[in-house]
Amino acid sequence: MLRSWSKGAVRALVRPSRPVLPRTREIAIHASRRAVQNNAAPTTDRVPLRKQLKQDAKAIRAQKRLRKESEEASRQDWELTVGIEIHAQLNTAAKLFSRAPTSISDTPNSNVALFDLAFPGSQPEFQAATLLPALRAALALNCQVQTVSRFDRKHYFYQDQPAGYQITQYYEPFARSGFVDLYDYDGIAPEDGDRVRVDIKQVQLEQDTAKSQEYPPATQLLDFNRVSHPLIEIITMPQIHTPATAAACVRKLQAILLACGAVTTGMEMGGLRADVNVSIRRRGEGPGQYQYDGLSGLGQRTEIKNLSSFKAVEDAIIAEKNRQIAVLESGGVVEGETRGWTIGSTETRRLRGKEGAVDYRYMPDPDIPPLILGQDLVSSLRESLPTSPDSLVAKLTGPEYGLSIDDAKPLIELDDGARLEYYLDVVDILRTPSPDLASPQAQVPLARTAANWVLHELGGLLTKADRAWSEEIVPAQALADLVQNLNQRRITGSIAKQVLAAIFEGDSRPVSRLLEEDNLLLRPMSREEYVALAQEVLAQRPEMVEQIRSKNQHGKIGWFLGQMMRMGEKGRVEASKAQEVLHELILSTP
Ligand SMILES: Nc1ncnc2c1ncn2[C@@H]1O[C@H](COP(=O)(O)OP(=O)(O)OP(=O)(O)O)[C@@H](O)[C@H]1O
Ligand SMILES: [Mg+2]
Ligand SMILES: [Mg+2]
Numbered sequence: 001m002l003r004s005w006s007k008g009a010v011r012a013l014v015r016p017s018r019p020v021l022p023r024t025r026e027i028a029i030h031a032s033r034r035a036v037q038n039n040a041a042p043t044t045d046r047v048p049l050r051k052q053l054k055q056d057a058k059a060i061r062a063q064k065r066l067r068k069e070s071e072e073a074s075r076q077d078w079e080l081t082v083g084i085e086i087h088a089q090l091n092t093a094a095k096l097f098s099r100a101p102t103s104i105s106d107t108p109n110s111n112v113a114l115f116d117l118a119f120p121g122s123q124p125e126f127q128a129a130t131l132l133p134a135l136r137a138a139l140a141l142n143c144q145v146q147t148v149s150r151f152d153r154k155h156y157f158y159q160d161q162p163a164g165y166q167i168t169q170y171y172e173p174f175a176r177s178g179f180v181d182l183y184d185y186d187g188i189a190p191e192d193g194d195r196v197r198v199d200i201k202q203v204q205l206e207q208d209t210a211k212s213q214e215y216p217p218a219t220q221l222l223d224f225n226r227v228s229h230p231l232i233e234i235i236t237m238p239q240i241h242t243p244a245t246a247a248a249c250v251r252k253l254q255a256i257l258l259a260c261g262a263v264t265t266g267m268e269m270g271g272l273r274a275d276v277n278v279s280i281r282r283r284g285e286g287p288g289q290y291q292y293d294g295l296s297g298l299g300q301r302t303e304i305k306n307l308s309s310f311k312a313v314e315d316a317i318i319a320e321k322n323r324q325i326a327v328l329e330s331g332g333v334v335e336g337e338t339r340g341w342t343i344g345s346t347e348t349r350r351l352r353g354k355e356g357a358v359d360y361r362y363m364p365d366p367d368i369p370p371l372i373l374g375q376d377l378v379s380s381l382r383e384s385l386p387t388s389p390d391s392l393v394a395k396l397t398g399p400e401y402g403l404s405i406d407d408a409k410p411l412i413e414l415d416d417g418a419r420l421e422y423y424l425d426v427v428d429i430l431r432t433p434s435p436d437l438a439s440p441q442a443q444v445p446l447a448r449t450a451a452n453w454v455l456h457e458l459g460g461l462l463t464k465a466d467r468a469w470s471e472e473i474v475p476a477q478a479l480a481d482l483v484q485n486l487n488q489r490r491i492t493g494s495i496a497k498q499v500l501a502a503i504f505e506g507d508s509r510p511v512s513r514l515l516e517e518d519n520l521l522l523r524p525m526s527r528e529e530y531v532a533l534a535q536e537v538l539a540q541r542p543e544m545v546e547q548i549r550s551k552n553q554h555g556k557i558g559w560f561l562g563q564m565m566r567m568g569e570k571g572r573v574e575a576s577k578a579q580e581v582l583h584e585l586i587l588s589t590p
Contacts, residue, residue, distance in 0.1 A: 078280045080321050081298055082246045083238035084313075085275040087231050088257055089208060090133040091264045096207050096230040097124035097167070097368075104211070108223040116228040118163035124368050130205065130230045131373070134174065135381050137232055137262035138203045140388060141253075143178030145378045151205075151368040154360045159222060160209040168206035168233070170362045174371060175203040180236075182245060185393065185405050186252050189242035198249055199237040201293055206231050232262070238277065238292055238301075243321070247314040250274050251413070255389040258417050266416050267308055274313055277301045278320045280328070299324075300334040304341050304348055316341040320348045392420070401427070402444035407451045414459075415469040422471045423454045429480035450483050457497060461504045474503050481511035485521075495520050495571045525572050530581040533573070537563040538585060548586055557582055 092102055098113030114122040138145055150172045153165040178200035182188045188196055208229040210222045234253060240246045254272055257263045265271030279299035281288045287297025302324070304316045319341070324334050336354040387395070389412055395401065396408035403411070411420045427450050431443060458474055467473070479500070486496045499514060507514060515521050525533075537560050538545050548556050557579070564578045 074325055077283060078325055079283050080241050081238045081279045082240040082317055083277045084236045084246060084249060086234040086253055087273045088263050089271045090130060090230040090232060091261060092130050092133060092230050094127045095228040096130055097126055097228060102229050104225045106225060108225060112224045117224060126368060133262040134205055134232050136260045136385060137257055138175035139382050139385055140256050140260040141178040141180060141200050143175035143200060143203055145175050145373060147373055149174035149371045151365045152362050153365050154362055160212050166207055167365055169204035173202040173204035180252055182248050182252055185409060187248040189244040192242055192245050196245055198239050201235045201237050204233050206233055238295060238298060243314045243317040246276060246317055247310045250313050251310050255413060259389050260386055274307045275303055275305045276307060276313055276317055277303045278317055280321055280324045300336055302337045302339050303354060304339045307341060312341060312343055316348055319346055323348060401447040403448060403451050407455060410455055411451060418469060418471060422476055423451060425476035426450045426454060426480045429477060430484060446487060449487060453479060453483055457500055461501060478503050478511050491520060491522055492571050520571060523572060530577055533564055533568055534581045534585050537567060545586055
């Protein structure tokens with residue numbers, strides 16, 4: 001179908017499937033095994049495998065210790081400074097200046113308007129709907145929204161940018177002067193204390209570039225579906241001084257953007273990319289000669305572009321800091337540069353000298369009128385802003401849910417917020433009034449049990465099967481039914497795990513039917529049955545019973561309990577009742 005915005009004839013991109021990277025731990029294990037095999041010539045001094053592995057582990061520990069010590073030493077001598085630029089793809093249906101859809105997963109080059117390809121004579125049509133996610137982001141980042149802002153042209157020549165310039169907001173961005181607070185639970189470096197506030201200089205609207213795919217030696221294919229996808233660039237002040245806090249800052253910004261609905265995908269899916277700017281200065285020496293937006297005394301910065309994971313942010317900063325220290329300690333000078341980083345690498349690499357504002361020849365775009373924003377729009381968006389990640393942490397760890405921070409954080413962060421949605425659905429179902437509803441006091445334990453099942457039991461199955469998250473694998477209703485049955489002691493924990501695994505594998509029967517048909521409901525054992533079973537296991541080791549009685553070795557009761565669980569009918573023995581009967585028979589009978 002020929003759409004008015006898709007007449008550009010552009011070579012299609014063949015999208016190769018994403019390579020599956022082996023996990024680093026696996027690489028390490030394989031590498032050491034291979035080393036052992038290579039050394040396995042039939043010599044008399046061959047090192048046994050276990051010994052070799054132990055030696056390898058010791059060497060790795062020593063290496064880590066050395067690295068930590070040298071980090072510590074360099075931290076005392078040098079101060080690191082980092083400022084971050086985040087590019088986030090906004091959650092909008094259309095591009096920034098055309099009505100072409102933003103869907104980038106469609107056939108390559110199928111969602112492109114003439115303006116996106118810079119066809120002569122085509123004109124920009126600003127898509128006002130872009131403002132909604134952009135403003136939500138700015139408000140969630142505590143920015144001051146500007147009543148008037150404008151678009152500028154930033155010139156550079158590269159095939160992913162058909163106009164020869166990017167439309168951005170350089171002189172008058174739509175939002176300024178925000179901040180993001182990072183807490184210890186966000187994973188900031190311990191030396192940064194409980195909280196770090198990072199100021200946000202500005203947030204600007206701009207166009208994304210086309211996606212290029214290299215086929216060396218001579219082919220590069222371009223997919224213009226991404227060109228002119230609306231982006232915001234968030235620019236932090238250079239106020240971060242540790243690599244871990246820089247990574248925590250990007251993670252937090254992503255969480256905030258997802259929570260307020262400004263974006264739909266995070267770094268994993270390419271919806272967010274970070275550039276980090278790194279400089280160092282020697283402690284105790286005079287101030288550096290560089291300044292940024294009123295903050296002076298800084299060292300010369302280099303910029304590492306296009307980082308696509310939190311780990312890459314942290315690792316690239318560590319590598320670049322070490323490189324700059326080595327340059328300065330050997331009497332060299334740090335050049336203002338744009339550098340690159342490859343995952344798994346230990347060094348950043350020079351891409352080009354850093355362009356300055358002059359190189360970009362910024363100029364106001366003559367074809368796009370200023371953006372004038374009414375305060376009524378801003379206030380109504382502010383009022384309807386969804387809960388922030390910090391408020392979510394407070395809510396989940398507060399009296400309503402009572403979760404630990406260790407459970408609350410992954411719930412909020414996993415699967416771009418989808419895991420939390422699912423968890424809240426499960427809890428909502430559990431709390432829906434019903435005749436046998438747990439009392440309000442029981443709601444916290446129920447919420448905790450639900451978190452355990454969503455994160456650890458269901459999460460464990462996902463990890464084991466190496467499957468991506470989907471709320472459809474085990475519907476929220478099914479998990480809630482399972483937790484409810486467990487809570488009401490209609491099934492045992494091990495049966496609940498067995499049923500969860502069955503549903504995970506595709507059993508689509510409602511939980512109640514599954515439990516009935518497979519005869520899994522707990523048929524409570526009578527007291528007589530518990531006593532008979534206990535007597536049977538006690539008779540197996542009378543000498544142990546004697547020891548418990550005479551020497552007060554109560555810890556040994558656990559062995560008998562284990563025997564009762566094993567010997568009893570599957571799924572019928574309740575540990576607490578079995579223990580009670582054991583205590584009674586052993587301790588109160590002389
Ligand atoms: N001396 C410095 N050390 C560390 N970071 C710095 C230093 N000076 C500036 N920065 C950081 O560098 C970033 C500069 O971003 P900005 O978008 O203003 O300029 P740019 O990098 O030249 O632009 P672009 O890369 O978009 O063309 C900010 O995050 C700022 O905090
Ligand atoms: Mg920038
Ligand atoms: Mg930059």
